[in-house]
Structure formats: C-alpha cells, structure tokens
Amino acid sequence: MMRRVLAIVMLACLWAGVVQAQGGPLRIEITEGVVEPLPFAAPPFVAETAGAADWGQRIAQVVADDLNGTGLFRQIPAGAFISQITSFAAPVAFADWRAINAQALITGAVQTDGAGNLVVKFRVYDVFAGTELGAGLQFAGTEDGWRRMAHKVADAVYSRITGEGGYFDSRVVFVSEAGPKDNRRKRLAIMDYDGANVQYLTDSSALVLAPRFSPTGDRVLYTSYESGFPRIKILDVGSVRSRTLEQGDGTMSFAPRFAPGGQSVVYSLSTGGNTDLYRLDLASGGTARLTSAPGIETAPSYSPDGSRIVFESDRSGTQQLYIMPAGGGEAQRISFGEGRYGTPVWSPRGDLIAFTKQSKGRFHIGVMRTDGSEERLLTASFLDEGPTWAPNGRVIMFARETQGAQGTSSLYSVDVSGRNLKRVRTPDGASDPAWSPLQ
Amino acid sequence: MTPIKAILLSAVALSVAACANPNRFDNEVDLSATRAAPAPVTPVGPSIDSPEYFKQSVGDRVLFAVDQSTLSPAAMRTLDAQAAWLTTNSDYIATIEGHADEQGTREYNLALGARRSNAVKEYLVSKGIPEARLKVVTYGKERPIEICSEEACYAKNRRAVTIISGGLTS
Numbered sequence: 001m002m003r004r005v006l007a008i009v010m011l012a013c014l015w016a017g018v019v020q021a022q023g024g025p026l027r028i029e030i031t032e033g034v035v036e037p038l039p040f041a042a043p044p045f046v047a048e049t050a051g052a053a054d055w056g057q058r059i060a061q062v063v064a065d066d067l068n069g070t071g072l073f074r075q076i077p078a079g080a081f082i083s084q085i086t087s088f089a090a091p092v093a094f095a096d097w098r099a100i101n102a103q104a105l106i107t108g109a110v111q112t113d114g115a116g117n118l119v120v121k122f123r124v125y126d127v128f129a130g131t132e133l134g135a136g137l138q139f140a141g142t143e144d145g146w147r148r149m150a151h152k153v154a155d156a157v158y159s160r161i162t163g164e165g166g167y168f169d170s171r172v173v174f175v176s177e178a179g180p181k182d183n184r185r186k187r188l189a190i191m192d193y194d195g196a197n198v199q200y201l202t203d204s205s206a207l208v209l210a211p212r213f214s215p216t217g218d219r220v221l222y223t224s225y226e227s228g229f230p231r232i233k234i235l236d237v238g239s240v241r242s243r244t245l246e247q248g249d250g251t252m253s254f255a256p257r258f259a260p261g262g263q264s265v266v267y268s269l270s271t272g273g274n275t276d277l278y279r280l281d282l283a284s285g286g287t288a289r290l291t292s293a294p295g296i297e298t299a300p301s302y303s304p305d306g307s308r309i310v311f312e313s314d315r316s317g318t319q320q321l322y323i324m325p326a327g328g329g330e331a332q333r334i335s336f337g338e339g340r341y342g343t344p345v346w347s348p349r350g351d352l353i354a355f356t357k358q359s360k361g362r363f364h365i366g367v368m369r370t371d372g373s374e375e376r377l378l379t380a381s382f383l384d385e386g387p388t389w390a391p392n393g394r395v396i397m398f399a400r401e402t403q404g405a406q407g408t409s410s411l412y413s414v415d416v417s418g419r420n421l422k423r424v425r426t427p428d429g430a431s432d433p434a435w436s437p438l439q
Numbered sequence: 440m441t442p443i444k445a446i447l448l449s450a451v452a453l454s455v456a457a458c459a460n461p462n463r464f465d466n467e468v469d470l471s472a473t474r475a476a477p478a479p480v481t482p483v484g485p486s487i488d489s490p491e492y493f494k495q496s497v498g499d500r501v502l503f504a505v506d507q508s509t510l511s512p513a514a515m516r517t518l519d520a521q522a523a524w525l526t527t528n529s530d531y532i533a534t535i536e537g538h539a540d541e542q543g544t545r546e547y548n549l550a551l552g553a554r555r556s557n558a559v560k561e562y563l564v565s566k567g568i569p570e571a572r573l574k575v576v577t578y579g580k581e582r583p584i585e586i587c588s589e590e591a592c593y594a595k596n597r598r599a600v601t602i603i604s605g606g607l608t609s
Contacts, residue, residue: 181586207581210545228534229576230549252553252577255546268546270577273508273557275550296550312547319547342544356544382588385544401541405586432545 037074038103038161040067043085044078045108045120052110052118055143059120059150063106066154066168069194070395071420073161076102088121097127104133106157116142120149124157134160147196148439155438167390168193171436172397173211173220176200177409177429186431188222190237193390193435195425201240210255210386210432211235214262217436221256221265232256232267234282246285253278255298259326260306266290268298277311277328290328301345301353302326303370310334310344310353310370321355323370334372343386346370348437349393352416356385356398365398367416378418382407386431391438397424399431488528490603497524501559503597506543508554510562518559521601522566534574534602535559540593541580552577559599 042064045056067073083096088109097105108122119140124133137156139149148169155166176189176198185204188211191197201220202208209230211222220235227244230252235242245265247253256267265280277290277297291297295315302309303326310323316333319340324331335341339359346353350370357364357377363384368375383401390396394416401409409431411424424433485491493499498521501514510518525533537556539548556575564570585592 182583184581207578209549209581250574252549252575254549268550270550270553273554273561275553296547296554298546298550299544312544314547319544342547358543361542383541403588405588407586407588 037072039074039076039101040064040104040106041076041081041097041100041102042067042106043081045110045122046085046088048088048109049111049113051114052112055110055112055118055146056108059110059146059153060106060108062147062150063108063122063154063157065194066151067157069422070158071415073104076100088123092125094125094127094130097125102127104157104161106153108153112143116144118143118146118149120153122153122156124160147192151192164394165392165438167392167395167435167438169439170391171217171439172388172411172424172433173201173213173436174411174426174433175208175211175431176426177431178204181405181407184429188220188235189426189430190220191426198427201235201237202242210434212257212434213436214258215260215437216262217439219258219262220434221258221267223254223256230254232265234265245280245282246287255300257301259302260304266300266302266309268300277309288328290324291331299343303346304348304350310346312342312344319358321353321372334368334370335375336372337375345387345389347389347393348391352393354387354389354396356387365396365414367396376418378414378416379412379421384412386433388433388435390435395420397433397435399433401431490531493521493524493528493601493603497521499602500598500600502594503555503599505540505593505597506551508551508558510558515562518562519566522563522568525563525568525572526566529572531603532572532574532605533563533568534576534604535563536582536600536602537575537577538582538596538598538600539580540596541583541588542593543580545579548579549577550579552579555597555599559601563601 042060044060047053047056064075068075080100082099083093085107105125105127111119121138123136126133139152141149151168154168158166170193171190172193173190175186177184177186179185186208187204188201188208190199190201207225209223211220213220218237222233223230224233231247232245232253233242252270253267256265258265263282267278268275269278274294275296275298277300278287279290280287293315295313297311297313300309300311307326308323309326312319313322319342320333321335321341321344322331322333339357341355341357343356344353352367353370354367357366362380364377365379365384365387366375366377381400382403385399387396387398395413397411397413399409400412401407408429411426411430411433413424414421498517501517535556537552539551556577560573560575563573583596585595
C-alpha cells in the first residue's frame with residue numbers, strides 16, 4: 001500500500017511536468033511547488049552489543065537525512081514517538097506508529113565486535129498495511145565505513161518505496177575553490193554525495209578544471225594547467241596518482257569524458273583557434289578526430305549505451321546542442337529555443353539531456369528529451385552551470401556562482417522535476433561537480 | 440588667464456591631440472626608430488628593449504567584443520606596435536593568453552579564449568613574426584583581472600595578453 005501511495009505521488013509529479021511541457025512550445029514555468037512528502041519514522045537502531053548504541057543513533061540519523069534530503073520523505077521527530085523500538089526481532093506495535101501518521105517505519109540494529117567491525121541490519125514496514133516491505137537486509141563493514149552502510153540502508157529503503165534505484169551511496173568529485181575572483185585557487189576534491197568525507201586529490205599549485213568520473217568511479221579525468229597549457233590528466237582515485245594523456249605540442253585539450261566502457265575518452269582539442277572533438281583510446285593512446293567543423297565543438301557526453309554523443313557547437317552561429325554517432329559523422333541539432341545551450345549531459349537512464357542555458361542575461365539548468373522536445377528549465381540565477389546526474393537519473397547537481405566582486409561558487413542539487421532545490425555543503429567554494437555511479 | 444598662457448595651453452593641447460591621433464601607426468612607421476629618439480630625456484622607466492617596456496609602453500593586450508575574436512582597428516594598431524617591438528627584439532618569445540569574461544560556460548569560454556589568442560598570433564605572424572616565437576594558451580574565464588559583474592569589468596576581461604619571456608637563446 002505504501003509503495004502504491006508513493007508511486008502515486010511520483011506519478012503525479014511526472015504528470016504535472018508533462019502538463020507544463022505542453023503549456024507552451026518550449027518555455028516552461030519553473031515551479032518549486034512542494035509535493036506532500038511521505039512521513040516516516042527512523043528510531044535509533046537497536047544496540048545488540050555493548051558500545052553499539054552510539055553507532056545506532058548515528059546510522060539511523062544518516063538514513064533519515066538521506067530520505068529527508070530527497071524532498072519525497074519527511075522524518076517524524078523522535079519526540080512524537082509513542083513507543084520505542086528496543087528489540088529488532090520483537091513484533092512492531094503498528095497502532096502506535098499509525099497514531100503518529102508514520103506511513104513507513106525503518107527499524108535496525110547494530111553490532112560491534114570491539115575490533116572496528118560493524119554489522120548493520122534493518123527492516124522497512126508499511127505501517128498502515130501492518131506488513132514488512134521486502135525482506136530484512138544486513139551489511140557488514142568496518143567502523144570507518146559506517147556512513148556508507150547507512151547510505152546503503154537508505155538506498156534500499158528509497159528503492160523499495162519508490163521503485164527507483166537509489167543514489168545515496170555515491171560520491172562527487174569537484175573543484176574546491178578559495179580566494180577572490182582575480183586570484184582564485186582551485187584543487188580537485190572528492191566527497192560523499194551529501195558533502196561528508198571531503199578529501200583533496202590535488203593541491204592548488206596548478207589550475208584544475210572539470211573532473212569527470214570513470215563509469216566505475218575508480219578514475220577521474222580532468223583538465224590541468226600543470227604544463228602551462230590546458231592538458232587532460234587521468235587520476236587513480238585509490239592511489240591519487242595521475243598522468244597526462246598524450247598530447248601534441250602546440251595544442252590545448254579540455255572537456256574530457258569517459259565512454260561508457262571506460263576504455264576511451266572523448267574530449268575537445270584546440271589547435272589554430274579551432275576546437276574539435278576527438279576520441280582517445282586509453283590502452284593504445286591512439287586518437288580519432290570526430291568533428292571537423294570550423295566552429296567550437298566541445299562539452300561532449302556519451303549516451304549510456306555508448307552509441308551516440310551529445311555536444312555543443314556554435315556552427316549555427318550560437319552555442320547549441322547536437323547529437324552525432326559515437327564514431328563521428330552527421331550531427332542533428334536538438335536545441336531550438338531562445339538563447340544559448342551548452343554543457344549537455346546524457347541522463348544515466350538515457351531519456352533526458354541536462355544542459356546549461358543562457359537567455360536574457362540569466363543562466364538556467366534545464367532538461368530536454370533526446371530529440372529536443374519537452375524542454376523544462378529547473379533553475380534560474382545569475383550563473384548556474386555544469387549539470388551532473390545522480391546515478392538514478394532523478395536528481396541533478398550543478399554549480400551556482402553569485403554576482404559581483406565578492407562572487408563565490410557553490411554546489412546545488414535539484415530534482416529533475418524542478419523541486420527540492422538545495423545547497424550541497426562544502427568546506428570552501430566549489431564548482432564543476434561530477435556525480436559518481438552507485439558504489 | 441593671459442593671452443600668452445592661453446596660446447601656450449592650446450599649443451600643448453594640440454600636441455597632446457597629435458600624440459593621441461589614432462592613425463599614428465597607419466603608415467607602418469619604424470616604431471623602434473621613432474621611439475628610440477626621445478629615450479635619453481627619460482632617465483627613469485624600463486629600458487626600451489625590456490619586457491617591462493613592452494608591457495607598459497607598447498601595450499601588451501587587446502580587447503574583444505562580446506563573444507567575438509575579431510580584431511578591432513584599435514587592436515590591430517596595438518598589435519602593429521607589438522610586431523614592431525618583437526621584430527626589433529628578436530631574442531624574445533611571446534605567449535599569447537586568450538581570456539573571456541564570466542558570462543559563458545566554462546568549456547565554451549576555453550574555446551573562445553583559444554580563438555582570441557590565435558587571432559592575435561595569426562596577426563603577428565602576418566606582420567612577419569616567426570610562428571616558432573609565438574605560443575598560445577587559453578584561460579577561458581579562469582583569470583579575470585577585473586572582478587565586478589558589469590560590462591565595465593567584462594570589457595577588460597575579454598582580452599588577449601602578449602606575455603614576453605626569455606629569448607630563444609636563453
């Protein structure tokens with residue numbers, strides 16, 4: 001029943017989006033209307049060994065934060081609880097949870113072995129049906145991986161209730177920024193999707209731009225000015241070792257992105273003032289030129305099946321979006337609205353393309369279908385830029401820079417419906433986010 | 440003001456106007472020769488063959504219109520002077536940095552900066568500077584010199600800057 005309740009809520013969102021899309025030819029009103037979120041209770045996970053109570057509190061809180069953060073769920077505060085969960089195995093007093101209108105109840109338990117290892121179990125209940133939703137699950141890991149275990153619990157809960165894949169056990173690689181606009185220092189950083197566990201992957205001795213994850217999240221492509229010129233580097237996340245990909249003298253390369261198999265890279269190379277798209281095979285180092293128009297061709301992104309590439313080009317006179325076969329060849333223009341379109345990124349579900357749009361002095365993050373139809377703008381500000389998709393294709397993260405001499409850049413996320421716009425916390429300024437696959 | 444002073448002032452004004460004549464480089468005069476003559480009367484300031492002189496007196500940068508890489512007549516005059524200096528000071532090499540203002544996406548601005556630096560390079564090559572002495576680099580919107588979010592700042596950030604560095608033999 002609960003699954004049905006939320007499925008209805010989510011269908012309603014999609015339906016509203018379609019209605020808006022049909023309201024005009026391309027221009028869509030941006031709405032951030034609130035869908036009634038599903039109330040849930042996540043009491044502290046039961047401590048089944050000595051010393052596990054603290055973990056039980058913290059894990060339940062991360063699970064609740066994950067679900068709250070989607071805007072689709074609303075945590076009922078512990079102060080409202082009528083009964084407590086003191087045993088993971090004991091029958092649930094559903095009436096007590098119905099009385100506080102908890103539609104979902106998440107119970108869990110934690111064991112520690114005193115040697116740095118945790119075991120986490122959980123169950124999800126449909127309170128009004130009085131039944132368990134799916135089977136109980138158990139995760140084992142080390143204490144320093146406790147947040148990942150909590151994210152895995154939340155992903156399972158999200159997935160069971162929405163019928164969609166989760167995205168909480170994922171990471172974001174981004175550019176950490178410090179200093180004023182005319183002396184900005186940039187370095188690569190990686191963190192959990194929610195801003196926890198920030199680690200720096202480079203120092204700020206050389207300008208770095210636009211990191212992108214490999215399909216398995218183990219490597220990162222980025223652009224570095226270490227040589228004095230923009231060159232593409234590839235970095236192993238585990239060892240934090242990097243190397244420059246082969247480049248010819250007198251060229252500049254940037255905007256790299258992995259092909260879905262992770263074996264090759266598509267990127268932009270500028271030579272003689274002309275910027276075109278190339279593909280580089282990582283094993284052999286061999287390159288192939290994919291475009292040869294005299295204009296600017298950049299910001300390429302593969303379709304999830306690897307058969308096509310969406311990119312931006314100014315061959316028509318202004319920045320617009322095009323799709324071509326992965327091996328190059330004739331490109332179809334897909335953006336026809338007013339303004340300029342850049343930084344296209346193919347959704348991991350394959351259905352949508354997210355982009356940055358500039359129109360009338362404002363920047364927007366938007367989405368459109370792969371044929372360019374049903375364009376919807378999700379955000380508007382002085383400068384929004386560079387969308388990246390959550391692994392389940394339902395949330396987009398991007399960078400927002402504020403106006404003026406004191407302007408700084410921060411990360412934001414927004415639901416693909418345009419709802420739930422919120423800032424992602426980072427220690428300093430941040431730009432160029434790229435979301436990892438689910439770990 | 441006495442009549443004599445007024446006459447003197449207007450004479451000064453005329454000479455200033457002559458100096459500011461925007462067509463002063465149209466005849467492709469040998470700038471090294473014309474600039475060398477008054478040098479002895481200015482005991483301070485960088486030597487005429489120094490990168491500092493290039494930056495301060497020749498003019499190290501040209502500006503561009505929004506989203507354009509076309510050289511304006513004013514930009515060409517500056518580049519004529521750069522070419523003349525580089526011809527005279529043939530030991531130096533130059534790196535041309537292309538920049539964009541903040542109104543634009545990161546990758547596009549990198550490509551736009553590449554276009555701007557290349558436009559400058561091609562112009563200098565057309566004036567006889569060997570290609571081997573000229574490098575180009577784009578910074579896109581990463582290195583603004585003015586930080587306000589207004590056209591007054593944007594106009595100065597849409598630039599290509601010629602950086603003089605150690606000679607070919609050094």
